[in-house]
Every structure is written in structure tokens, then in C-alpha cells.
Amino acid sequence: MEKLIPLIGLVGLIGLAGLAGIKSPVARSRPGATIRLLGILGLAGLSGIWVPGAGAMGAFGALGLWNHQSDRLALWGRLGWTGLLGVPFALAALL
Numbered sequence: 001m002e003k004l005i006p007l008i009g010l011v012g013l014i015g016l017a018g019l020a021g022i023k024s025p026v027a028r029s030r031p032g033a034t035i036r037l038l039g040i041l042g043l044a045g046l047s048g049i050w051v052p053g054a055g056a057m058g059a060f061g062a063l064g065l066w067n068h069q070s071d072r073l074a075l076w077g078r079l080g081w082t083g084l085l086g087v088p089f090a091l092a093a094l095l
Contacts, residue, residue, distance in 0.1 A: 012058025
């Protein structure tokens with residue numbers, strides 16, 4: 001398990017897909033704006049610098065692509081939920 005924890009933090013790289021929303025933003029008429037706002041939680045992935053495994057929370061940054069009109073980008077948006085993998089590590093460090 002000790003070898004897997006740092007690798008779990010790499011899941012946070014999925015959050016970089018959220019940057020595609022700068023070039024190709026989600027149409028304002030598409031539902032799911034509140035979920036897209038959760039993309040700001042991707043900044044919580046920075047805690048992975050101090051807490052091994054917590055970097056996976058960076059994947060939340062991809063939620064900014066939630067319900068994108070492009071199917072490929074929408075898939076990245078759904079992968080943003082993998083950020084939940086880092087939450088237990090962050091909570092363990094806080095407690």
C-alpha cells in the first residue's frame with residue numbers, strides 16, 4: 001500500500017483536462033453549471049505536495065467540463081469525480 005499511495009496522487013493530473021475549457025468552454029445553455037463550478041475544488045489537489053495521495057483531488061478540476069457539448073471533453077469531465085480518491089488522505093492528514 002505504501003507504494004500505491006504516491007501513484008494515487010497522480011490521478012490528479014486528470015484535472016489538467018479542465019484547462020481545455022479555456023479554449024472550448026461549455027455552452028451556457030447546457031445544464032450542470034453548479035457541478036462545473038465544483039471544478040475549483042481541483043485546487044485542493046495542491047495539498048498533495050504535503051500529503052501523499054491527496055493530490056488525487058486535483059482531478060476535480062476536470063469537473064469544469066461537465067456536460068460539455070463535445071463527447072470527448074464531457075468524458076474528461078466525468079473523470080473529474082475520481083478526485084474523491086484523494087479525500088480520505090486529506091481527511092486523515094487533517095485529523
